[in-house]
Amino acid sequence: MKQFGIFIQKELFHIFRDRRTLLILLGMPIVLVLLFGFAITNEIDNARIAILDQSKGEMSQKITQRLLASGYFLIDENLREVAEIEQHFREGKTKMAIVFPPELQENLRRNLPTQIQLIADATDPNTATTLINYASAIIGRYVQDQGRGQAMPLQIHTEVKMLYNPRLKSVFMFVPGVMTVILMLVSAMMTSIAITREKELGTMEVLLASPLRPAMIIIGKVIPYILLALANTVVILMLGAFVFGMPIKGSLFLLALECLLFVITSLALGILISTRTESQQVAMLISLMMLMLPTILLSGFIFPIESMPLALQVISNIIPAKWFIIILKNVMLKGTGVEFIWKESLILGGMALFFIGASVRNFKIRLE
Amino acid sequence: MVPAITADKLTKKFGDFTAVNQITFEVQKGEIFGFLGANGAGKTTAMRMLNGLSRPTSGQASVAGFDVYRETEKIKKHIGYMSQKFSLYEDLTVRENIQFYGGIYGLPGREIRHQIKELIGGLGMQEYANTLVKAIPLGWKQKLSFSIAIMHRPEIVFLDEPTGGVDPITRRQFWEMIYKAASEGMTIFVTTHYMDESEYCGRVSIMVDGRIAALDTPRALKEQFGASSMNDVFLQLTRPNQHGS
Amino acid sequence: MATTQAIQVESLSKRYGKNVQALNQVSFEVGRGELFGLIGPDGAGKTTLIRILATLLLANEGQALVNGWEVRRDYRKIRSHIGYMPGRFSLYQDLSVEENLHFFATIFGTTIEENYELIRDIYVQLEPFRKRKAGKLSGGMKQKLALCCALIHKPVVLLLDEPTTGVDPVSRQEFWEMLKRLKEKEITILVSTPYMDEASLCDRVALIQKGNILSIDKPAGIVSAFDKPLLAVRTNDMYRLIHDLREFESTHSAFPFGEYVHLALRNAIWPEAIHAYLAGKEHTDIEIKPAQATIEDAFMELMTQE
Known part of the structure; x- marks a missing residue:
């Protein structure tokens, strides 16, 4: 036990004496959260739209007003004919065009189904989707409001509902995402680097030739990183909650447990990488290419999994981050308990066991 | 005859610390000159100044007739440099290394092709010509890096800790190459803390704390200090308090 | 136990891959309290041999015993009772002299005080720098610290892989003087070196080249042959x-x-x-x-x- 204590103490010395890395590890979560929150936002703000109002009635006027009142949209121009739409898009003046059909007023009066056309510039698909979603939601809400006062509900087809994140704040999307990336980074990449550093410096040789058991070497090396990862979690959650008003509806205890589970999974991955590599550089490259990129790209953090090609959707299932993000969103935004996330937790747990098993099999008690 | 290297009160300071303190010496053309000193005595700093890699704080020096303050680019063209650690690219083959260094020193393509043949043949390493350098034995690496360092026929070649760790026969083959180069008029400047290596030099200087503490032929130094080997001379100079105790 | 040799090596062979024969049927014995030198150039197989004895590598053929323990089977016992100093400086550069020593004492289940007697001669030279980071020590000081760390648990056998390589002559001499004093404390020492002139400082030496032992004898015996x-x-x-x-x-x-x-x-x-x-x-x-x-x-x- 004394051996174990000194080992962890030594590890903490390494971490605290390497000021630059420590600063990056502690500062990066803050910078990332603030960056995503204020700068790299995919929220829509004053997007320029064009309107072709063929109906020229009261209804289209009101819907337009609603759209403008939301603050998301700004009218670039009122168009007069269909041909102008394409020209407008080509000139890049506008991101979305809304076409009110001539029969709008008439159909509504006669209670017939009516379509309002939303045309978006999909060269930037993310923005296009968001714009369409926003506009649909606003129109839908308008229709609902109108419906209340009348005997017969209006029929306009916009079936988009924005649950749990009614104001469509993207903070709610990226806080779980950034947290996942940071935990992965601290746990997997930093442990794989810390262990390969001992190999590179030759100190692993001395440790192996000592009575320390390999398991103790590994556990001693990862515990400080668990603490560091959990500290980061707290910082990110606090930033999310106090700076961006992100709610944590579910149990904090459950949240902590799930974070720990993900940290352990990532640590196991980091250990596995370190058993297969001899240099810090290779360990870092592998961590970045095989863990960080998939975590950012395939976990649903930035790109929705539903809109990926089937092959990538299948691959996304083996990315631990995907399951962790689902769990985080459930616990934080929906406030669900363990009964709705046990499946995802089990998958993560299974992955952790698999990686730990593989690391133990691969860990060498000698130099080759 | 103009000496190959002259140094006159050459000094280098880093802040308050004087790494090289007023060293004065001359090296004649075709001489094998040993430049010894303990770790941190100032050898590397002195050699960097002579190589044109570091500007002296004060004093004068010239290498191959060029001034170390003003003509560093000319110096670099007229010297060769070999260090055991950094000379060759491990992930290039023997042939590619020769090609690369030939290119660096601006040898024409025809000359490089000629050198590849000459050099590989001369060293008797045909079987390794297309082998990656990391896969050839250490002894071959050292002989190869020396051959490459003198490929462009420099007037002076600087050898930095050249022969550590090789077997005694290979080591002697290496020294024979150095003797050959010297007999053809090349000046050899060797830094080492491997004392028996210094016995191969024509003259040696021993640096202690930034100064040249002794400079003469190995034989004269041994006589002067009543020592049986250069190792003893060195120990007496660097551990004067324990001498005779 | 007392009757066995400190180190017994019998027909030991080690290959890397198919082509590299690092050790070829090597046999020798080191007696208790002996200062035994393994002399040969780089690539002779010295490091491989020492690593096999330190239980860090497995031989392909042959047998090796350290203090009577078999290197493959009893590796845990050997690891607790030997001191091993690898060829490269292998201490924590960002820990101080004192912290390094304390760390190694603790992982070997002992304390600095318990075996201070053994390292005192060496450690007094380091004492003025005990708060200094190991990475900031001079080459000779690093070697002394590494030796202290390898000795702190009072090993029965000390395995030193090229401790004097790259160290200046003064530090080299001091290092050998320290080994002489350790020998008096009945610690068996196996030391490798590429410097032929260090052979005369050993009790007996094995000359080794390309995985083969050329000769084993007292230094005087080798010269007179x-x-x-x-x-x-x-x-x-x-x-x-x-x-x-x-x-x-x-x-x-x-x-x-x-x-x-x-x-x-x-x-x-x-x-x-x-x-x-x-x-x-x-x-x-x-x-x-x-x-x-x-x-x-x-x-x-x-x-x-x-």
Whole structure:
């Protein structure tokens, strides 16, 4: 036990004496959260739209007003004919065009189904989707409001509902995402680097030739990183909650447990990488290419999994981050308990066991 | 005859610390000159100044007739440099290394092709010509890096800790190459803390704390200090308090 | 236990991949309290051999016992009872002198105080720097610290892989003086070195080259086994001298040795004959004198016999 204590103490010395890395590890979560929150936002703000109002009635006027009142949209121009739409898009003046059909007023009066056309510039698909979603939601809400006062509900087809994140704040999307990336980074990449550093410096040789058991070497090396990862979690959650008003509806205890589970999974991955590599550089490259990129790209953090090609959707299932993000969103935004996330937790747990098993099999008690 | 290297009160300071303190010496053309000193005595700093890699704080020096303050680019063209650690690219083959260094020193393509043949043949390493350098034995690496360092026929070649760790026969083959180069008029400047290596030099200087503490032929130094080997001379100079105790 | 040798190695072979035979049927024994030198150039197999004894590598064939324990089966026992110092400086550069020592004492289940007696001579030299980071020590100081860390648990056998490589002569000498004192405390020491001149500081040495042991003996024994007449020759032109001597009919071998050439003869002849031969080749300042063979002469002789 004394051996174990000194080992962890030594590890903490390494971490605290390497000021630059420590600063990056502690500062990066803050910078990332603030960056995503204020700068790299995919929220829509004053997007320029064009309107072709063929109906020229009261209804289209009101819907337009609603759209403008939301603050998301700004009218670039009122168009007069269909041909102008394409020209407008080509000139890049506008991101979305809304076409009110001539029969709008008439159909509504006669209670017939009516379509309002939303045309978006999909060269930037993310923005296009968001714009369409926003506009649909606003129109839908308008229709609902109108419906209340009348005997017969209006029929306009916009079936988009924005649950749990009614104001469509993207903070709610990226806080779980950034947290996942940071935990992965601290746990997997930093442990794989810390262990390969001992190999590179030759100190692993001395440790192996000592009575320390390999398991103790590994556990001693990862515990400080668990603490560091959990500290980061707290910082990110606090930033999310106090700076961006992100709610944590579910149990904090459950949240902590799930974070720990993900940290352990990532640590196991980091250990596995370190058993297969001899240099810090290779360990870092592998961590970045095989863990960080998939975590950012395939976990649903930035790109929705539903809109990926089937092959990538299948691959996304083996990315631990995907399951962790689902769990985080459930616990934080929906406030669900363990009964709705046990499946995802089990998958993560299974992955952790698999990686730990593989690391133990691969860990060498000698130099080759 | 103009000496190959002259140094006159050459000094280098880093802040308050004087790494090289007023060293004065001359090296004649075709001489094998040993430049010894303990770790941190100032050898590397002195050699960097002579190589044109570091500007002296004060004093004068010239290498191959060029001034170390003003003509560093000319110096670099007229010297060769070999260090055991950094000379060759491990992930290039023997042939590619020769090609690369030939290119660096601006040898024409025809000359490089000629050198590849000459050099590989001369060293008797045909079987390794297309082998990656990391896969050839250490002894071959050292002989190869020396051959490459003198490929462009420099007037002076600087050898930095050249022969550590090789077997005694290979080591002697290496020294024979150095003797050959010297007999053809090349000046050899060797830094080492491997004392028996210094016995191969024509003259040696021993640096202690930034100064040249002794400079003469190995034989004269041994006589002067009543020592049986250069190792003893060195120990007496660097551990004067324990001498005779 | 007391009757067994400290180290017993029997027909040990080790290959890396298919082509590299690092050790080839190596056998030797090291007695208790002996200071045993493993002398050979880089690539001779010294590091491989020491790593096998330190239980860090497995041999392909043969057997090795350290303090009576078998290196594969009893590796945990060996690891608790040996001190091992790898060729590269392998302490934590960002920990201080004191922290490194405390760390290694603790992982070996002991304390600095318990075995201070053993390291005192060495540690007093480090004491003034005990708060300094190990990475900021000079080469010689690093080696002393590494030795302290390898000794702190009072090992029965000390395995030192090239402890003096890259260290200046003063530190080298100090290091060997420390080994001498440790020997008096009945610690068995196996030390490897590429410096032939260090052989004479050992009780017995094994000369090793390309995975083969060339000879095992006391240093004096190895030198006296060199039975050819040996002369030291010098003239005004070293380079021509070597070549001219090699063409001389009675020459067995001619190798440069510092300012002289060591000339081993097939049969004893008068130095005057050599003098005349060299004078005929237009050498001047000719000096010829009898020479005492060194470990290097013996090593080269054994190498050429291979």
